[in-house]
Amino acid sequence: MSSLEKTGEWLPTACILCSRNCGIEVEVRGREMTRIRGDKAHPISTGYLCQKAQRLNYYQNHADRLTSPLRRREDGSFEEISWETAVSEIAARLLDLRDRFGGRSLAYFGGGGQGNHLAGPYGKALRTAMRTRNYYSALAQEKTGGFWVDGRLFGKQNCHPTEDVDHAEVVVFIGTNPWQSHGIRNARQVLREIHNDPSRRMIVIDPRRTETAELADLHLEVKPGADAFLLAAILAVIVRERREATEFISNHTTGFETVREELLKVPVEAFAARAGVAVDDVYLAAQMIAGAASCAVRTDLGIEQSLNSTLNLYLRSLMYLITGNFAKPGGNNLHTSLIPLIGHSPEGSNRHVSAVNGFPFIGNLLPPNILPSEIDTDHEERTRGLVVDSANPVVTMADTKAYRKAFAKLDLLVVIDVAMTETAELAHYVLPAPSQFEKWEATFFNLEFPANAFHLRKPLFEPMGNTLPEPEIYARLVEQMGALPKEFPELAEAARASRLAFAMAFQKLLAEKPELADYAPVILYRTLGPTLPEDAGSAAFLWATAHQFARKSPDAVRRAGHTGDGVMLGENLFEAILSSRSGVVFSVSEYEESWSFIKHADGRIHLEIPEMLRALRELDPAHSPELTDYPFILVAGERRSYNANTIYRDPNWRKTDPDGALKIHPEDALALGLIDGGWARCESKRGSVVVRVEVSDSVGRGQVTLPHGYGMMYPGSDGKRSRTGAHINELTAAEDRDPVAGTPYHKFIPVRLAPIEHAQA
Numbered sequence: 001m002s003s004l005e006k007t008g009e010w011l012p013t014a015c016i017l018c019s020r021n022c023g024i025e026v027e028v029r030g031r032e033m034t035r036i037r038g039d040k041a042h043p044i045s046t047g048y049l050c051q052k053a054q055r056l057n058y059y060q061n062h063a064d065r066l067t068s069p070l071r072r073r074e075d076g077s078f079e080e081i082s083w084e085t086a087v088s089e090i091a092a093r094l095l096d097l098r099d100r101f102g103g104r105s106l107a108y109f110g111g112g113g114q115g116n117h118l119a120g121p122y123g124k125a126l127r128t129a130m131r132t133r134n135y136y137s138a139l140a141q142e143k144t145g146g147f148w149v150d151g152r153l154f155g156k157q158n159c160h161p162t163e164d165v166d167h168a169e170v171v172v173f174i175g176t177n178p179w180q181s182h183g184i185r186n187a188r189q190v191l192r193e194i195h196n197d198p199s200r201r202m203i204v205i206d207p208r209r210t211e212t213a214e215l216a217d218l219h220l221e222v223k224p225g226a227d228a229f230l231l232a233a234i235l236a237v238i239v240r241e242r243r244e245a246t247e248f249i250s251n252h253t254t255g256f257e258t259v260r261e262e263l264l265k266v267p268v269e270a271f272a273a274r275a276g277v278a279v280d281d282v283y284l285a286a287q288m289i290a291g292a293a294s295c296a297v298r299t300d301l302g303i304e305q306s307l308n309s310t311l312n313l314y315l316r317s318l319m320y321l322i323t324g325n326f327a328k329p330g331g332n333n334l335h336t337s338l339i340p341l342i343g344h345s346p347e348g349s350n351r352h353v354s355a356v357n358g359f360p361f362i363g364n365l366l367p368p369n370i371l372p373s374e375i376d377t378d379h380e381e382r383t384r385g386l387v388v389d390s391a392n393p394v395v396t397m398a399d400t401k402a403y404r405k406a407f408a409k410l411d412l413l414v415v416i417d418v419a420m421t422e423t424a425e426l427a428h429y430v431l432p433a434p435s436q437f438e439k440w441e442a443t444f445f446n447l448e449f450p451a452n453a454f455h456l457r458k459p460l461f462e463p464m465g466n467t468l469p470e471p472e473i474y475a476r477l478v479e480q481m482g483a484l485p486k487e488f489p490e491l492a493e494a495a496r497a498s499r500l501a502f503a504m505a506f507q508k509l510l511a512e513k514p515e516l517a518d519y520a521p522v523i524l525y526r527t528l529g530p531t532l533p534e535d536a537g538s539a540a541f542l543w544a545t546a547h548q549f550a551r552k553s554p555d556a557v558r559r560a561g562h563t564g565d566g567v568m569l570g571e572n573l574f575e576a577i578l579s580s581r582s583g584v585v586f587s588v589s590e591y592e593e594s595w596s597f598i599k600h601a602d603g604r605i606h607l608e609i610p611e612m613l614r615a616l617r618e619l620d621p622a623h624s625p626e627l628t629d630y631p632f633i634l635v636a637g638e639r640r641s642y643n644a645n646t647i648y649r650d651p652n653w654r655k656t657d658p659d660g661a662l663k664i665h666p667e668d669a670l671a672l673g674l675i676d677g678g679w680a681r682c683e684s685k686r687g688s689v690v691v692r693v694e695v696s697d698s699v700g701r702g703q704v705t706l707p708h709g710y711g712m713m714y715p716g717s718d719g720k721r722s723r724t725g726a727h728i729n730e731l732t733a734a735e736d737r738d739p740v741a742g743t744p745y746h747k748f749i750p751v752r753l754a755p756i757e758h759a760q761a
């Protein structure tokens, strides 16, 4: 691939820092990414990018890149080993644990971050060989409450509604700051468009006066953690004033009467007061939402990672559903997926719960908040072996202390990463992967509607050092574990002959040996893979994916401009995915098609969720959390201009906010004797961190905020490793989580603060 080592050429790829994955073009010189600009040919981002993407060379080239498989010695140091040794030893230890303690003793974490999901299906093959379902990921510390609600409303947890912000008259942002975090297409551009258009309105529900809130027509400064009260009050006003969409409700839903009765019991004034919002503003919001020709509701961590998380997400769904803003332009719509991001876990089955806590899977995932207690126990089915890929849970998941303690008890910890992370440092084996610009990659964030796109990215550089792409690592492990033969000569031969011959041979194999279906990605990689151009073998499974999708949704594929009859439509879709360097629209839906994505047998939306209505009944406006010892509410994890999860390790990528300062209201700072630029100790019931102070009136009294994505170790010019900024998950506790989804209460961490001298800091 030395032809990739070009000088001064602009090459298309995508930004890997958030789920938008904006198309970018990179000027490449040697192994450096020298300049970066938006790619106008990308079908969704059309040239947009934000300031974080400009710095991607700090991800590509830094001191912590891994270049060789490593094995930990007794004394904790690492030695370089060959891939053959690594694969055979790991496979043997996985088999040993599996066969002695059962597949349930093994677990898997991650499998893809903000930019890399192409290895996902291969990771699934490894889980099949491990005979485990235990699958933890960052999604299950934010989105699973919503998935659970969607499962009840629409029939399956992977019925995923997406908000059509582009066409909405009124947009409601709850607990999200898209100006910084994005989450919606070309956020800054779109937010300005809404702000400047007199016929459109924006409502923001956020305790902080964020950049997004500054652009809003109505900013409801809810008290931290009190969203359930506010959302219930808004819904109550809508039904009290009979502003619900009567015809939509009777034609398309069930259970409304029960929901309505519960909402009518909501004491609007008391709930508004508890939420800290003027009653008039509650009425105004209800009128704006119910009176709009169309309304899209977009939510994120501000309500997902706070008190009443799953209830909040249910109430936000009712907001667009009872007002009839579903399956229409400017509403929330179910969308197609070329590759679904998650699956569906049946409720009430004892096979779909964790071994120790009995915690139910949602969307096939378990919440990271329970993992330490699944390991650190005497339970006979405790987790003993763990494979982590593309995640740094020791820094990023709630309760670092519990994680470190639990990980020390593992019989086997394998980490696959591009960098020496805090989690990798605890591993028995560390397996190095090429960066996302050194291999074929893609994400499965294909969540758009009506036009949905997929971007298969071609590598810009040769792989660094002795790294192997994840698909190769997983294929070798699965083969070494004896789950699959190393060769399928007949398939390989058919692949060399023609795609049609291959299709027939592949179908014949799966018909004869259906048990191989879970290993299909590996089989395709080994057989069809070598026939694909430009070493794109790891994308081979997309051939089967494209065919399945075209069979299921031929009209949507044709509307996206792909042609061909029968199998040729799938074949052409695959070719388009493989050859389009800037991404391709794979489906264009009609708005009414949202109805066909509902999975309830009656085709209706089931509005009544008894557990949620009970949680609503139990909301007590007279009761507030006890805050005597820890009087401040810390938002542990704010998105800012210069944080991007833990994807950048070199702190020099930041242009501002080098320490990730704690924002505090001027009067609170004054009362505590904290000064702007000074230092403070921030202490929760679980731990304490030292923070830089930034006095800011964008936060309310009693609330303070810290960014996430700090607190990692990185070597300075003298080679000594030091920490940048506060490691906020030293403050969080695993047990502070939502009862339904297990998502953490990161936006509601009671803390106390005290000034300290710089020397101490």
Ligand SMILES: Nc1nc2c(c(=O)[nH]1)N[C@H]1C(S)=C(S)[C@@H](COP(=O)(O)OP(=O)(O)OC[C@H]3O[C@@H](n4cnc5c(=O)[nH]c(N)nc54)[C@H](O)[C@@H]3O)O[C@H]1N2
Pocket (backbone or CB within 6 Å): 017, 018, 019, 052, 142, 174, 175, 176, 177, 178, 180, 181, 182, 183, 205, 206, 207, 208, 210, 222, 223, 224, 225, 226, 227, 300, 301, 302, 303, 306, 635, 637, 638, 639, 640, 641, 642, 643, 644, 645, 709, 747
């Ligand atoms: N710059 C940047 N962008 C990112 C990322 C990054 O690291 N940096 N990470 C990406 C990832 S992984 C994700 S999941 C998204 C998350 O994106 P967001 O959820 O939009 O980001 P946050 O800043 O964590 O939280 C959003 C808002 O919740 C508000 N909030 C806090 N407490 C409450 C509350 O009690 N109620 C309400 N209603 N709001 C509250 C905060 O003030 C904040 O403005 O961002 C993505 N984009």
Ligand SMILES: Nc1nc2c(c(=O)[nH]1)N[C@H]1C(S)=C(S)[C@@H](COP(=O)(O)OP(=O)(O)OC[C@H]3O[C@@H](n4cnc5c(=O)[nH]c(N)nc54)[C@H](O)[C@@H]3O)O[C@H]1N2
Pocket (backbone or CB within 6 Å): 110, 113, 114, 116, 137, 138, 139, 142, 301, 389, 390, 391, 392, 393, 395, 396, 397, 398, 416, 417, 418, 419, 421, 433, 434, 435, 436, 470, 636, 637, 638, 644, 645, 646, 647, 708, 728, 729, 732, 746
């Ligand atoms: N307190 C608190 N904690 C938080 C948050 C918060 O707001 N507050 N935010 C949470 C959220 S929403 C999220 S999504 C998580 C994110 O946390 P994680 O899921 O742990 O993921 P990332 O920080 O995105 O980084 C993933 C890892 O992927 C590695 N990586 C990058 N490219 C590749 C690759 O090509 N292959 C492999 N194998 N590895 C690669 C990086 O080096 C890094 O170690 O953090 C969560 N943690």
Ligand code: SF4
Pocket (backbone or CB within 6 Å): 015, 016, 017, 018, 019, 020, 021, 022, 048, 049, 050, 051, 052, 053, 182
């Ligand atoms: S919004 Fe910014 S961080 Fe997110 S993908 Fe686009 S350029 Fe990257």
Ligand SMILES: [Mo]
Pocket (backbone or CB within 6 Å): 138, 142
């Ligand atoms: Mo996230």
